[in-house]
Amino acid sequence: MIEATDLTKEFKTPIKQPGLKGAVRHLFHGEYRTKMAVDHVNFTIEQGEAVAYIGPNGAGKSTTIKMLTGILKPTSGRIQIDGIDPQKNRIQNAKNIGVVFGQRTQLWWDIPIEESFTLLKNIYEIPDAVYQENMRLFHEIFGLSEFVGRAARKLSLGQRMRADLAAALLHNPSIVFLDEPTIGLDVGTKEAMRELIQKINREREVTVILTSHDLRDVENICQRIIVIDNGQVICDKRIDQLTKEYPMDRGLILTLSQMQPGLLEQLRATDGITSVSMADAFTMEVTFAPEKHTAFEIVKEINEFAQIQDFKLAEPSIERMIEKIYRSGEVKK
Template sequence: MGQLEVRDLVKAFKLVRKKKGLGGSLAGLFAPRKTTVRAVDGISFRIEAGEIVGFLGPNGAGKSTTVKMMTGILHPTSGSVLVDGLSPQRHRKEVVRRLGVVFGQRTQLYWDLRLGESYELLRRIYRIEARMYRENLDLMHDVLGIGDLLDIPVRQLSLGQRMRGDIAAAMLHSPSVLFLDEPTIGLDIEAKQAIRRYIAGINKERGTTVILTTHDLDDVEQLCGRLVVINHGKLVEDGPLNAILSRLAPYRMLEVELERPVPGVYHSRAETVKAEGQRVWLRFEKNGISASRLIAELADRYPIRDISVKEPDIEDMIYEIYKGKKPNHAAQEG
């Protein structure tokens, strides 16, 4: 349980714009021009049960539209989505019970009710068995600390408290697939870490499949084993996070602090990119030489005080993906 498959998914929107007509009458002053825009343009991928996948893309890439089709909110123009072999559009009730959805900018909680009352309503909507409901609430309290919030009206919760409340609400019915859209947006470090621990925990203990849409790349780095990246409605990357980063950034940086300035620090398997006083920076290929061997060989030749290895910045790598992919076509006019 928890498998998701997207096949040749397309979502096209028709836009009607007005343009000046060539006739002299008022009726012909403006003539409509129809434009078809493909927000999602034929993407396919498969997510196995128990994966945590980062679903990324710049603003306007088609992420939200894809998530809405995967959760059944929108109908595809063509192509299909299957959750455990079921279509969210044709088998809505069965699929909804398998899905938990959290949108960082919106809430499924009832603004004027206490948090606990919101949960009671959701229990009735999903027809959650009493024992499962109690067990899930206990788990949410242990991990997210929501037990202390149950008597507080939702409108009085802080952003971090509301986000914890929303994640708990999405998990009350024990879904096999959890969609998280910006789950740590606007939160402080402590709240972010609590939510990340919870996501990792339910994935490990319950095998919950997690699809994470976020601009916070610390979320991606700490949680995701795989990336699916779209841009201009098209799939541009899909694979293990480490493999993608290794391909895009095959180098690591070694920062060396010497006991005293030494001119011409050199190693045949590394490139000296900068030297300032007693500090030297060397770049080396990950697959060319191990960091431990490079450090050992430099230590035999030079008086080293301190040394550190710098990994590529994931933010820079994701930016390169976004920047490097151009659309084949964005719109057709008719």
């Protein structure tokens, strides 16, 4: 179980004037700007849960994860990971958790992946039987064989991400923290990563805490979502409940070559169409509630009053859902 109580992290960054004069001045009259990156955050996560920790850029997600994994010391507040304080007992905590930072590999840059794994085996004192069983499984489901002989720096992003995830799981941690594990991956590789994460959550009952800007990761992997903004938790809910309260709009982008006057107003007045805008003279963007209309119905309707050259479905984005949560005014808990 993970418990965060009034977890807070303040960063003090020096305000420096440029040049030597500024540096000297700072030495004597140090002025600092304080940033509340994480501001009295509270949550409890049970063993086996898969939780999405989401929010806009700079919201405080990575900072929270770094505190939970013992990399950063909280300014105040308390963390307990299976009864352990990750700062005070870093080594003990490390045996219990796995970490992937999508932005930066945890593997040794210059040595072959298989040697990185052997090093990890020694560091974590992984018993032979466990190691062999995991290697067999990871070879099978992560497709490691194609690249284990190569150094991390020689891997493609998708291979590197798979290797990172395998490395994080090698010592059978009961909790994994995944900070943007699908960032930069193509659609197919993203899907493969999602399946792996889902599998370890469902089959091994590993607790997953995931940050991502891709709503599909969240939908596929997680049962619960914690939304953080400006360092504060603004929403903590089960996803099935959230999608009931904030139904996720679908979007359509249409290229029109002609359109009758009044079409925009007419669409905007249609029940179930939540927004209509023109990105440029020919490109119309429409969002609609999927429980009220199908994409086909919308296209058909527009087709009567305009000439459609092309259209495509827009992915629902996590930013849009967060925006909706904000716009609803009240913060529902």
